[in-house]
Amino acid sequence: MKLVTPRELFLHHLQLVAPISPVRTARPVFKDVLLEASPGQLRLVTTDGEISMTSIATHAGISGEGRAALPAGILLSAVRSLESDELTLEQKGPFHELTGGASSFKLHGEDPEVFPEIGSLDEDGAVAIPKTGFLDLCARTMFAAAKEMGRYAFNGVLLEIEPKEVTLVATDGRRLSLARMTTETGVSERASCILPLKGLAQLQRAASEGDDDVVKVQIRENQVLFALQGAQILSRLVEGEFPDFRAVLPKEKDAPLEAQIDRSELERAIRRAAVTAGEEARSVELSFDAGKLKISSRQDGLGESESEMPVEYQGEAVDIRFNPEFIGEYLKSLSDSAVTFRFKDRASAGYFATSERAVYVIMPITS
Amino acid sequence: MIRALPRDVVDRIAAGEVVERPASVVKELIENALDARARRISVSVGEGGLGLIRVADDGTGIAEADLGLAFAAHATSKLADVGDLEHIGSFGFRGEALASIGAVSRARITTSIGTEAGGWTLACEAGVLLGPEPVATTRGTVVEIRDLFFNTPARRRFLGAARTEAARCREAVTSLALVHAGVCFDLEVDGHKRFRVDGGADLRERLAAVYGEDFVRDMVPLAGQHEGISVEGWLTLPAAAKPRPRAQHCFVNDRHVKDRALVAAVRSGCADFLPGSLQPAFVIQIHLDPARVDVNVHPTKAEVRFRERDEVFRAVRRACRDALLAANLSPRPRAEGIAARSMSPGWEAGPGPALAATGSPSSRTLPFRVESKPFTDRADRVGEALPPAVPAPAPAPVRRYLQVHDTYLVHEDPAGLVLIDQHALHERILYARLQDDLAAGRLESQRLLLPETVRLDPSDHARALGMQEELAALGLVVESFGPDTVAIHAVPAVLQHESVPDLLRALLDPPDAHGGIPNGLDRRLFTMACHAAVKAGDPLGEDEIASMLRQGEALDHDATCPHGRPTRLVIPPDELEKLFKRSGF
Numbered sequence: 001m002k003l004v005t006p007r008e009l010f011l012h013h014l015q016l017v018a019p020i021s022p023v024r025t026a027r028p029v030f031k032d033v034l035l036e037a038s039p040g041q042l043r044l045v046t047t048d049g050e051i052s053m054t055s056i057a058t059h060a061g062i063s064g065e066g067r068a069a070l071p072a073g074i075l076l077s078a079v080r081s082l083e084s085d086e087l088t089l090e091q092k093g094p095f096h097e098l099t100g101g102a103s104s105f106k107l108h109g110e111d112p113e114v115f116p117e118i119g120s121l122d123e124d125g126a127v128a129i130p131k132t133g134f135l136d137l138c139a140r141t142m143f144a145a146a147k148e149m150g151r152y153a154f155n156g157v158l159l160e161i162e163p164k165e166v167t168l169v170a171t172d173g174r175r176l177s178l179a180r181m182t183t184e185t186g187v188s189e190r191a192s193c194i195l196p197l198k199g200l201a202q203l204q205r206a207a208s209e210g211d212d213d214v215v216k217v218q219i220r221e222n223q224v225l226f227a228l229q230g231a232q233i234l235s236r237l238v239e240g241e242f243p244d245f246r247a248v249l250p251k252e253k254d255a256p257l258e259a260q261i262d263r264s265e266l267e268r269a270i271r272r273a274a275v276t277a278g279e280e281a282r283s284v285e286l287s288f289d290a291g292k293l294k295i296s297s298r299q300d301g302l303g304e305s306e307s308e309m310p311v312e313y314q315g316e317a318v319d320i321r322f323n324p325e326f327i328g329e330y331l332k333s334l335s336d337s338a339v340t341f342r343f344k345d346r347a348s349a350g351y352f353a354t355s356e357r358a359v360y361v362i363m364p365i366t367s
Numbered sequence: 368m369i370r371a372l373p374r375d376v377v378d379r380i381a382a383g384e385v386v387e388r389p390a391s392v393v394k395e396l397i398e399n400a401l402d403a404r405a406r407r408i409s410v411s412v413g414e415g416g417l418g419l420i421r422v423a424d425d426g427t428g429i430a431e432a433d434l435g436l437a438f439a440a441h442a443t444s445k446l447a448d449v450g451d452l453e454h455i456g457s458f459g460f461r462g463e464a465l466a467s468i469g470a471v472s473r474a475r476i477t478t479s480i481g482t483e484a485g486g487w488t489l490a491c492e493a494g495v496l497l498g499p500e501p502v503a504t505t506r507g508t509v510v511e512i513r514d515l516f517f518n519t520p521a522r523r524r525f526l527g528a529a530r531t532e533a534a535r536c537r538e539a540v541t542s543l544a545l546v547h548a549g550v551c552f553d554l555e556v557d558g559h560k561r562f563r564v565d566g567g568a569d570l571r572e573r574l575a576a577v578y579g580e581d582f583v584r585d586m587v588p589l590a591g592q593h594e595g596i597s598v599e600g601w602l603t604l605p606a607a608a609k610p611r612p613r614a615q616h617c618f619v620n621d622r623h624v625k626d627r628a629l630v631a632a633v634r635s636g637c638a639d640f641l642p643g644s645l646q647p648a649f650v651i652q653i654h655l656d657p658a659r660v661d662v663n664v665h666p667t668k669a670e671v672r673f674r675e676r677d678e679v680f681r682a683v684r685r686a687c688r689d690a691l692l693a694a695n696l697s698p699r700p701r702a703e704g705i706a707a708r709s710m711s712p713g714w715e716a717g718p719g720p721a722l723a724a725t726g727s728p729s730s731r732t733l734p735f736r737v738e739s740k741p742f743t744d745r746a747d748r749v750g751e752a753l754p755p756a757v758p759a760p761a762p763a764p765v766r767r768y769l770q771v772h773d774t775y776l777v778h779e780d781p782a783g784l785v786l787i788d789q790h791a792l793h794e795r796i797l798y799a800r801l802q803d804d805l806a807a808g809r810l811e812s813q814r815l816l817l818p819e820t821v822r823l824d825p826s827d828h829a830r831a832l833g834m835q836e837e838l839a840a841l842g843l844v845v846e847s848f849g850p851d852t853v854a855i856h857a858v859p860a861v862l863q864h865e866s867v868p869d870l871l872r873a874l875l876d877p878p879d880a881h882g883g884i885p886n887g888l889d890r891r892l893f894t895m896a897c898h899a900a901v902k903a904g905d906p907l908g909e910d911e912i913a914s915m916l917r918q919g920e921a922l923d924h925d926a927t928c929p930h931g932r933p934t935r936l937v938i939p940p941d942e943l944e945k946l947f948k949r950s951g952f
Contacts, residue, residue: 173817243817283811283860323813323860349816363814365860367804367842 001066003037003089006059007079007100010087013044013055014076016206016231020046020053021072033072034115035089037064045118046072051199051235052118053206058230061086067112068096078105119223121232126218126225129166131207133181134215137168138204140179140358143329145197146172156194156238158245159224161185161217169245175326175362176245177333182357193219194242199226199235206231250349250361255342259288260312263339266295267331269307273297274324276305283321283365288313297324320346321365327352330360386467388526389416389515390535394623395464396510397543400424401550403508406566411555412536415529417515420536425507428480431487434499437476438469438491465510470494471522472515481506493518537561541577542616542623545570545650574601574650578614586648587694591686594678595659598686600651604694605637605931608645616650619660624671629653632680636687639798639893640924641931651683692924768912774903776912783939789915790903791928796918798896798929801861805840805892811860812842818854821868825851827875838874841891845871861899870898893929 014033021031025048034045042057068091075098079087082100089098095106138157146154160167167180203226207215216227219237226233273284277297287294293311298304320343331339336354343350352360386392393410400408403426413419429437468474469491479486486504490497516523526532533556544552544564551566564576575583585607591598617629629651637647661672673679769777776787804810823831831838831845831853838845842859855867862870873894901907907915919925919934927933938946 171816173815173819174813176816248816321811347814349814361816363816365811365813366857367809367811 001035001037001064001068001089001091001096003035003042003064003066003068004062005037005042005057005064005087005089006061007082007085007087009057009059009061010042011076011079013042013057014072014079016055017044017046017053018072018076019205020048020051020202022048025049029069029110029114029116031071031073032069032110032115033075034112035068035070037062037066039063039065045115047116047118049116050196051202051233053202053234054118054121054232055206056230064089066091069110069112069115070096070107071109074107078107119220119225119234121225121227121234123216123218123225123227126216126227127161127185127187128214128216129161129185130181130183131212131215131228133183134166135204135207137166137179137181138200139333141168141170141177142197142200143170143333144172144175144177144360145170156196156242157200158192158242159195159217159219160190160192161187161219162190163187169242171243171245174323175330175360176248177330177360178245178249179358191219192242193224194238194240195224196235196238199224199233202233202235206233248349248361249359250342250351252342254348255344255351257288257315257318257343258313259293259315259341261293261339261341262309262311263331263334263337265309266293266339267328269295269309270324270327270331272307273305274328276303277324282323282325284324284327285319285321287317287319288315289317290314318343318345320350322350322362323365326362330362386464386471386515388535389420389532390539392416392420392468392472392512392515393422393536394539394543395468396420396422396512397540399464399510400426400508401543401547403427405507405550407551409553409555410536410540411558412533413557415526415532416536417523417526417529417532418513420512420515421509423507423509425505428486428506428508429476429478430480431499434476434478434487434489435496437465437489438474438494438496468512468515471519472517473513475511475513476508477502477504477511478508479504479506533557541614542618544577545573545616546618546621546623546652548573570599570601570650570652582614582648587690589651589686589690591682591689593682593685594675595655596679596682597654598651598682599654600649600686602633602637602687602690603648605640605642605645605647605691605927606933608637608641608647610645613646614648614650615646618650618652619671620654620657621652622671626671628676628680629683632683633687635680636684637691637931638889639795639929639931640691640927645931649687651686653679653683655679768909768916770907770912772903773906776907776916778912778916783937784943786936786938787916788903788928788932788934789905789907789912790900791932792919792925792934793900793915794893794896794928794930795925795934796915796922797861797899798892799922799925801892801896802889810840810842812844812857813860814844814857815855818846818848818856819867820848820852820854821871822852823871823875827872828853830875831871834875837891841874841895843871843874859895862895870895873898896929 017033021033025031027049030048032046034043036043036045040058040060040062042059042062044055044057046053068089078098082098082103084101084103087098087100089096091097091109092106094108096109098105098107141157145157154172156170158167158169160169163185165180165182166185167178169176169178171177203215206226207228210228210230212228216225218225218227222237222239224235224237226235270284273295274282274297276299277284284295284297287296288311291310291313292308293313294306294308296304296306330352334354338354340353341350342353346364347366349361349363351362386395389412393412393416397408397410400422403424405424405426407425409421409423411419411421465474465476470493473490473492475488475490477486477488486502487499488502488504489499516526527535537554537556540552540554541562544550544554544562548569549566551564553563554561562577564573568576571583571588574586583601586601586603589598589600589602615630615633617624617626619626633647633649633651634641641647659674661674767778770789771777774789776789776792778785778787801810828847828851832847835845842857842861843855844857845853845855848854853871855871858867858870874891925934943949
């Protein structure tokens, strides 16, 4: 192959697709990025067998023809280290020579023909969802998904597309975050699937730049396709049954007490309390009383801490304990200035909400 | 046709209950001697006891008038009526021993009550009496048993080789010799002297006489009182424990008993000091009101029944635990050990069968040994961990920590170079914290939003429901969810990243899966601590290491992990010097 491309553009697209390549893999070709050059366009493809990402660079400064499969990590480092504005990549015998100005690399590639086939990127029937809103839903939910492989579909995020609504839900069994947005989706009945975290994180990266207005989402039998103007992500879905989240969302009568709390003040107080919450068994205590909230923690042999802040609260005095990480991660995901916390007693589920469309249910720690 | 069995057959059957093997004969005869208030007892065993058992004592002897009854069933001078059974202070009381032995051997008693009339000798061959005849002898009794089981070949076939039986005889003499202070014992096997215990020897000296001085050096004394139960004895340090029990002796009111529960109590006391695969050696003497223990359970009197079994268990457990807590348990690699010290056998390590298997004390085979600890050592270390606000006579040494292979921590302290197993130490810290939290009702539990269902096999399902309360105390709230499923509503906060089904199954494991540590809740804390602790291979930052060491030092006991593996090895400066051949230059 032969390729001539502006360096910045090449680097940008490589940075987008490279994170897909697994660090360790039994199939060396998964470490490669597939490059397909044609005049004015360069396609870059990476895959780890579960998720594949295609990024398309379109630019008048691109010229050349042909395909190559080169190790993504090394290629990225090489491109980053070169200093000229324009780079040339050319196959010479067993090597691909990457040249920028007076410097050059010789890189070993794989036969591009062994690069795995990725599925069809046909976008027919995809649902267009406003990009900003969808990224907001991702930010409000992804942190609550289980990090470890667990039962059910906990290490994925549920996507539900309804005629006028899109919902994301994530849970690890101890807390659950739900966020929904109103939008005309054009579907006639509810469709749902479970998105893997890695695929969603990749979508966040790709969608956070670019001037797209919408993300196109196409749910297939066991895959989901996210399409932006210059990038497509095809991901296998998480198999399994997502728990019935509607059954565990507390109704208002289950959580009759309500407090209005300043978000950033609470976030700072939780962070302080976490210092003395210990390393293994962590809990912080939220003590509500008329007009005020005390946040404290204590660990034998470590110390204790206490912060008090004014809140809008009229109910009885209640102490309730939570894992500080669970609250901290939630508050960090928000940009809202105030949160509502509704609860009942020290042993029952409580929930935070910023609106009716964004709810975070959290289970207490008891002893 | 049903007919009454002839007398000799009945005797032979009854004999089987008391006289199981030569060692039981040895035991019965020594107990008779003790009941006769002997101060000196000599035992000879030949051909594993099948050829000859001879027990000579200097006791009160048997009067001529009583001698004729010596081989009669249920004839005893030690028990007059049923009421006496409540307060049995003598060893023999059933009146079975001599009759049984006489029925299955060629026996002879020579005895004198020490009067000028001299003594008498009476022979009994397969139950048939010959004598008594007058004989010149000194005060005391000599019982000689030859050709044991000669008329019951079936019994003979069940016995082990001569050396095995000789080892059992030796064990029988040993157990009695250990406990009877004031009595001098000696033992000969096939004409070779095996040991001699002086009358004035205390328990430690008796142990040393029987097992060798090296063996005793690895033991710590134990003593305790609990609810009128006194416990005394000696216990091996964990580092000297062996996979097979070498010496495990329990005495209740000076009677040697084989009681699995007592062994379990000792093990339980050692539980978090000792790996489950190893056995402690020990001698435990329990004294309590004879009315609180029933010894009339088994013909050989080896089993006893306590009226308050749990109290006895607790007393033993606590005494063992306290003894280990007071001891310095960090193994110290020893230069001599590493340099393959030569052995010092003496007659103790002769060809005796029992010794051949077990006669090598730990310090010869292990490069590590535990030294008893000066109490100041602990205090020094705690003092150092305090913030510098406390005025110190000398500046505290700078501490540096190093993690090796992501598994071991290395640092120095005044005691020397310290090597730490990070998982073992963290496990110990967490275990201690979990214990404290459990005791204070502070063991936290993360409630689950979505109860997790776990399918169990029927026995686990039943066990899980039977243990609901115990599991809830640990933070695991389990409820039935159909015939083979349970729903988990809360998990221990410390373990919330664990797989819930794995955790539940680990907690349900029957106790014997962990070396018989009997206390269920405690053992489950081990499991939890183990699951929550940093693993070998986890990289740790300097802060984490410092914090872990500090937490370890704050504990009563951090020398072993809850499974009994050592958490640290200490190489003292003088040992380093020896290893590097610096000393003496």
